[in-house]
Amino acid sequence: MVIHPYLTSLRAIVGREALRFLHQRERFVAALVRPLVWLVVFAAGFRAALGLSIIPPYQTYITYETYIVPGLCGMILLFNGMQGSLSLVYDREMGSMRLLLTAPLPRGWLLFAKLVGSTAISILQALVFLAIAAAFGVTTAPLGYLTVIPALAIAGLMLGALGLALSSFIKQLENFAGVMNFVIFPMFFLSSALYPLWKMAESSELLHDICAVNPFTHAVELIRFALYGQLNLPALGWTIFATCAFMAFALWGYDPARGLTRRKS
Template sequence: MTSNPVAPRTRTGPAAPFAVPPDRPGPVLELRGVHVVWERELIRFLRNRLRIVTSLVQPILFLFVLGTGLSRLGPATGGYDYRTFVFPGIVAMTVMFTAIFSAVSIVWDREFGFLREMLVAPVSRTSLVVGKILGGATVATLQGLLILAFAGAVGIPYSPALLAVLVGLMLLAALVITAIGVLIASGIHQMEAFQAVLQFVAMPMFFLSGAMFPLTGLPAWLHGLTVLDPLTYVVDPMRRAVLAAIGTPPALMARLAPGVSWGDWIVPTGVEMALLVALAVLAAAVAVRRFGHTD
């Protein structure tokens, strides 16, 4: 007696899940990944109203409290309100702190396991890093716009041309600093370590940028440090744009905003912008490479 073999079952319903070919990385999928990460950063910022308000406290203190106090020291700014002089540096400071601290979400996501889910998504890690940088830069620029609204309170006109220049410089600064923050966060796994490192990086970057003082007559060691500071190449064109907009005489302009000098050569604005773009690209590329060896 022989047993009949069981006839193979045929599937007549919908195809099995594994029968559906997975999405392959392509331009559309990569752009979608960039957009999702960018949108997530923006939503987190807009929903956290306390963060928006508290981020304004330090710049306002620097501008209206410290600026008003230091303006009593003497005519160092040639008769201009000292707050007018430091305003570009305060705007740059706001963008810098917001941009560099936006990378803290990477460490947060790593601790809670969300970063691993992002890294296994069917998009390249380049898209994830670019989305993160664009998101952080957008948030930092929006925060900078809130401080920019105080321009009239310190004697700076709301000129469309001036505002366009300042917003463009803010966005470029936000891209560079966010890329640096993402690069730092790519190799850190503890929140406490990340905050300690950022404080070590952010505070010297602010004070060495010339945000609170002119770059003329500095000691050689201090001048060398200001030249190495990327934020210097943001504060310098911002200050020159502001001083030009309020009609500063050339002699006073040369003293308050002499430009960044490499030896006897004054770095043109175009070169400053090119350096910032190159630094942003380099930091982003290294961050992508480091993400490829983590998690």
């Protein structure tokens, strides 16, 4: 049976990402430690200080731990997307990236296959975190654990595409930490991951507006509603739009004729 070369390349690249993940078990643990610290330690302190009104998709008052779980799932996806960009920079320095991009297939497909592999790992990590959160008593509707998977996939693709775009102009591994601090933490803290947007509006309208246009906010809200079996159409639309924009920038960046990597590829 002849397998189409596109499928063969997709299987090979996704398999390579899976093997890399299996050989880096500390990466799996690190991805869970950060959100668990927020869930177990910080949430206990914020619970009494932060009052939460009844806002969709919630139909009753909730604990702070319940509110931040979708944001912490987004944190896992965000950090894994940045980890994917780090691996691309490493592959470029080692020369394996050049071999990948010179394969007789469209460069866009090869980058998409890389994106699918990293997103699949992100979804697995997020589902494990949801299971651990459930063990701590932070649960959702049983059906929500199924309906959240497509939302995790879309959000993971968006944040993975952001990582691809960043990796197109990060030339050295040493520069990655600075870029990570410049991108990850503003995206995470200036979003609805930790606080509702109406809380932001109470302190600063400017902060509220920044959070409202942050793509990460829409990814988190997409996950939040999906955990309760609901579809947030505006969040879905903006997340897909951001995915396309980041992917277009990544394709431009990895185009040796025009992009930022033309001197390196």
